[in-house]
Amino acid sequence: MSTFRSVRGMRDFLPEEAKIMRYIEAKARKTAELYGYKEIITPVVESYELLAAKAGEEVRLRMYAFKDLGDRMVALRPEFTPSVARLVATTLRNEPRPFRLFCVGSLYRYDEPQQGRYREFWQSNFEVMGSNKPEADAEIIMLTNSLMESVGLKNYTLKVGHVGVLRGIFNQEKMDEKTENQVMQLMDRKQYDDAFRLVEEAGASKKCITTLQELIELKGYKVFDIVEKMRKSVEKYKQSVAAVENLQEILKLVFESGCKINMRLDAGFARGLEYYTGIILEIYVPELDIALGGGGRYDRLIELFGGESTPAVGIAHGIDRIMLAMQKQNVTLQKEEKKNVMVIPAKDELKGEALKIANLLRNAGILVEVEVMGRKISKALEDADRRKIAYAIIVGGRELKEDAVMLRNLMKRQQNVIKIEKIAEKIKGDCS
Amino acid sequence: MSTFRSVRGMRDFLPEEAKIMRYIEAKARKTAELYGYKEIITPVVESYELLAAKAGEEVRLRMYAFKDLGDRMVALRPEFTPSVARLVATTLRNEPRPFRLFCVGSLYRYDEPQQGRYREFWQSNFEVMGSNKPEADAEIIMLTNSLMESVGLKNYTLKVGHVGVLRGIFNQEKMDEKTENQVMQLMDRKQYDDAFRLVEEAGASKKCITTLQELIELKGYKVFDIVEKMRKSVEKYKQSVAAVENLQEILKLVFESGCKINMRLDAGFARGLEYYTGIILEIYVPELDIALGGGGRYDRLIELFGGESTPAVGIAHGIDRIMLAMQKQNVTLQKEEKKNVMVIPAKDELKGEALKIANLLRNAGILVEVEVMGRKISKALEDADRRKIAYAIIVGGRELKEDAVMLRNLMKRQQNVIKIEKIAEKIKGDCS
Numbered sequence: 001m002s003t004f005r006s007v008r009g010m011r012d013f014l015p016e017e018a019k020i021m022r023y024i025e026a027k028a029r030k031t032a033e034l035y036g037y038k039e040i041i042t043p044v045v046e047s048y049e050l051l052a053a054k055a056g057e058e059v060r061l062r063m064y065a066f067k068d069l070g071d072r073m074v075a076l077r078p079e080f081t082p083s084v085a086r087l088v089a090t091t092l093r094n095e096p097r098p099f100r101l102f103c104v105g106s107l108y109r110y111d112e113p114q115q116g117r118y119r120e121f122w123q124s125n126f127e128v129m130g131s132n133k134p135e136a137d138a139e140i141i142m143l144t145n146s147l148m149e150s151v152g153l154k155n156y157t158l159k160v161g162h163v164g165v166l167r168g169i170f171n172q173e174k175m176d177e178k179t180e181n182q183v184m185q186l187m188d189r190k191q192y193d194d195a196f197r198l199v200e201e202a203g204a205s206k207k208c209i210t211t212l213q214e215l216i217e218l219k220g221y222k223v224f225d226i227v228e229k230m231r232k233s234v235e236k237y238k239q240s241v242a243a244v245e246n247l248q249e250i251l252k253l254v255f256e257s258g259c260k261i262n263m264r265l266d267a268g269f270a271r272g273l274e275y276y277t278g279i280i281l282e283i284y285v286p287e288l289d290i291a292l293g294g295g296g297r298y299d300r301l302i303e304l305f306g307g308e309s310t311p312a313v314g315i316a317h318g319i320d321r322i323m324l325a326m327q328k329q330n331v332t333l334q335k336e337e338k339k340n341v342m343v344i345p346a347k348d349e350l351k352g353e354a355l356k357i358a359n360l361l362r363n364a365g366i367l368v369e370v371e372v373m374g375r376k377i378s379k380a381l382e383d384a385d386r387r388k389i390a391y392a393i394i395v396g397g398r399e400l401k402e403d404a405v406m407l408r409n410l411m412k413r414q415q416n417v418i419k420i421e422k423i424a425e426k427i428k429g430d431c432s
Numbered sequence: 433m434s435t436f437r438s439v440r441g442m443r444d445f446l447p448e449e450a451k452i453m454r455y456i457e458a459k460a461r462k463t464a465e466l467y468g469y470k471e472i473i474t475p476v477v478e479s480y481e482l483l484a485a486k487a488g489e490e491v492r493l494r495m496y497a498f499k500d501l502g503d504r505m506v507a508l509r510p511e512f513t514p515s516v517a518r519l520v521a522t523t524l525r526n527e528p529r530p531f532r533l534f535c536v537g538s539l540y541r542y543d544e545p546q547q548g549r550y551r552e553f554w555q556s557n558f559e560v561m562g563s564n565k566p567e568a569d570a571e572i573i574m575l576t577n578s579l580m581e582s583v584g585l586k587n588y589t590l591k592v593g594h595v596g597v598l599r600g601i602f603n604q605e606k607m608d609e610k611t612e613n614q615v616m617q618l619m620d621r622k623q624y625d626d627a628f629r630l631v632e633e634a635g636a637s638k639k640c641i642t643t644l645q646e647l648i649e650l651k652g653y654k655v656f657d658i659v660e661k662m663r664k665s666v667e668k669y670k671q672s673v674a675a676v677e678n679l680q681e682i683l684k685l686v687f688e689s690g691c692k693i694n695m696r697l698d699a700g701f702a703r704g705l706e707y708y709t710g711i712i713l714e715i716y717v718p719e720l721d722i723a724l725g726g727g728g729r730y731d732r733l734i735e736l737f738g739g740e741s742t743p744a745v746g747i748a749h750g751i752d753r754i755m756l757a758m759q760k761q762n763v764t765l766q767k768e769e770k771k772n773v774m775v776i777p778a779k780d781e782l783k784g785e786a787l788k789i790a791n792l793l794r795n796a797g798i799l800v801e802v803e804v805m806g807r808k809i810s811k812a813l814e815d816a817d818r819r820k821i822a823y824a825i826i827v828g829g830r831e832l833k834e835d836a837v838m839l840r841n842l843m844k845r846q847q848n849v850i851k852i853e854k855i856a857e858k859i860k861g862d863c864s
Contacts, residue, residue, distance in 0.1 A: 012472060018473045022471065044538060045551075133806050253787055366466075
């Protein structure tokens with residue numbers, strides 16, 4: 001008689017947490033609706049090739065990959081973007097742009113479990129496809145702010161960078177793509193010495209190293225000042241200057257929109273996924289080291305998947321991490337004051353009547369449990385009390401002859417005989 | 433430049449279908465709430481051992497099983513019940529009973545894809561744990577009816593059987609468990625000749641075969657008549673008589689509750705999962721061969737997983753199959769008349785203002801898209817028209833000086849200059 005356990009890194013959400021998870025999911029869905037994003041549902045299992053195509057090495061090596069019974073190499077999705085890009089490159093290929101697409105679900109990475117990091121995790125994901133304009137990037141930031149605000153987080157910061165600035169330097173230095181990605185990944189992990197060594201080995205100029213060294217020092221909350229300094233630092237790199245201007249334009253639009261999100265610009269910021277081409281974003285709360293969400297612009301991914309050239313920008317928000325942040329910031333859900341009822345038959349022959357009354361009340365929108373343990377009334381009432389149920393209805397033979405039951409208000413400890421047809425009205429009246 | 437595809441048997445839900453899927457999910461969640469079921473979220477990846485423990489061979493052989501990077505044998509859940517049972521046997525072990533638990537999510541089986549059968553599918557799942565009373569079984573039937581009714585299905589039938597009737601016969605005939613399960617599976621697939629041959633080989637009596645032959649003929653909508661005939665057929669098998677009585681009691685409670693679900697009793701009905709011990713259920717619509725949902729009583733599963741003896745009954749409803757049934761029965765969603773708006777800046781310098789107005793309206797609960805393609809006004813309006821957007825707001829320099837914009841009703845083809853502060857009110861007024 002062995003005891004089974006959940007698999008390491010996988011997690012159960014018990015009712016209290018599951019409720020918060022679904023609450024955040026509903027807020028994300030509402031945000032999607034308000035911003036015009038249509039929901040799609042894509043499979044958890046995708047071809048390994050698709051998922052590995054443009055993920056960084058870190059993600060690729062941590063995928064749950066395996067052969068299915070038909071000998072196909074598949075994997076559990078570690079992120080949503082490849083699936084969305086696949087759809088846009090295939091099924092949605094001929095639909096007019098832009099697409100605003102939303103999805104929500106579970107994702108899988110074989111990371112070392114720690115606070116806020118599980119091997120199965122949940123995200124909501126927003127992508128705008130077809131627009132290369134800064135207003136699309138600004139929108140992604142605005143909706144992130146809307147979502148964080150709507151779940152009640154009080155204090156959060158958006159970390160902002162721009163991959164184009166670094167890529168502009170590397171391109172002009174004629175670095176090959178593989179080295180470039182390696183350097184970006186080292187910078188993502190803040191292993192700057194290793195990154196710079198690689199840059200030197202690749203034969204980059206002295207100026208390149210100096211510029212990179214300057215950039216990684218440029219960070220802070222005065223984003224427009226920092227943008228100006230970035231522009232000066234990279235002035236010899238034409239593509240990088242264009243990237244800085246793009247960044248500036250996005251930040252200006254966010255500012256003009258009245259969105260009050262707290263932004264921290266970090267010129268040396270990189271992200272682990274290889275497909276980013278423009279702005280990159282991560283959202284943080286002071287109470288946690290890990291990001292609550294992240295995203296950015298990726299203008300070449302759809303092409304890579306065989307679709308038409310489609311610029312795109314997107315962001316994913318970690319639902320279980322947002323829950324953790326809410327717990328850290330003592331955010332509680334708005335209580336819906338819904339009273340619930342336990343219906344208890346006084347004897348076995350009245351079970352059918354109890355079920356009937358329960359159904360009547362449910363049809364009136366009242367939450368009803370029926371006593372199904374065959375307990376004595378007193379035991380059932382104790383249980384109802386313990387679980388803070390608002391009312392008990394005791395279905396007894398004598399009252400039933402008059403089409404009535406005993407209604408007991410468990411909070412006020414009052415009880416009255418009441419006509420069955422009046423119960424719903426009475427309970428709803430007490431609620432308001 | 434290859435084109436990536438989804439994996440065979442896996443499916444994408446585009447916005448129209450995703451909406452129906454989420455609608456059914458929300459109805460299932462509402463049903464859970466009305467009946468007092470608490471939602472839990474369990475992982476998609478579970479230990480192979482757990483999932484294989486009591487699944488029938490058919491399910492076991494079709495699981496997505498593999499080793500994770502830590503060399504653990506894991507699988508994608510083919511059903512919810514083992515996960516719920518695991519929780520009840522471990523984390524919830526010391527909580528007072530009964531538990532009413534609800535979950536919803538995706539499941540995985542390597543079946544041959546066909547209409548309504550995918551390798552990733554979605555279910556809502558309801559389980560009552562801790563009660564061996566017929567009112568718990570009746571409740572599962574009642575809530576299934578509530579769910580089917582609430583999504584708008586017009587015509588559906590609940591197929592009912594009782595595994596205890598067959599198991600009672602096999603026990604008295606001293607058949608070993610393995611053979612018993614094989615026979616049940618053959619009967620599930622209606623391969624009666626093979627089933628009876630196996631029964632004979634196992635040394636069962638002539639009476640046993642006769643009784644089984646009688647039972648498989650007993651089926652139909654007059655459930656109480658059929659129950660009486662079943663009782664006569666099995667009168668020499670004591671456990672089977674008790675099972676028939678249990679079945680009768682459940683059906684009587686459903687009838688007394690006023691639940692009008694169309695039931696079809698089938699005395700020879702078996703189900704592929706080995707863990708059932710009592711009533712078994714499947715729900716059908718006339719338009720489809722496959723079941724929309726199924727479940728039953730399983731009183732020994734929790735023990736098997738190392739928990740305390742906990743009788744239980746549960747049912748799962750296929751969300752994607754319910755969607756298919758709705759499509760076949762031409763059920764359409766209740767339209768929420770939510771008007772949407774496209775905000776178009778008349779020139780580049782007004783993008784920030786456009787974003788600001790968009791946000792203002794969203795804060796008032798209005799669905800707003802911003803033009804992000806950099807199109808001319810006329811092109812953007814064409815696009816809004818094509819996508820049946822209700823209003824366009826054109827943000828122009830001249831009107832803006834008066835804190836106003838052009839509001840265009842795209843249905844009525846009227847436009848007026850309107851103060852920004854009045855837009856929300858105006859649009860909401862038009863809605864009602």
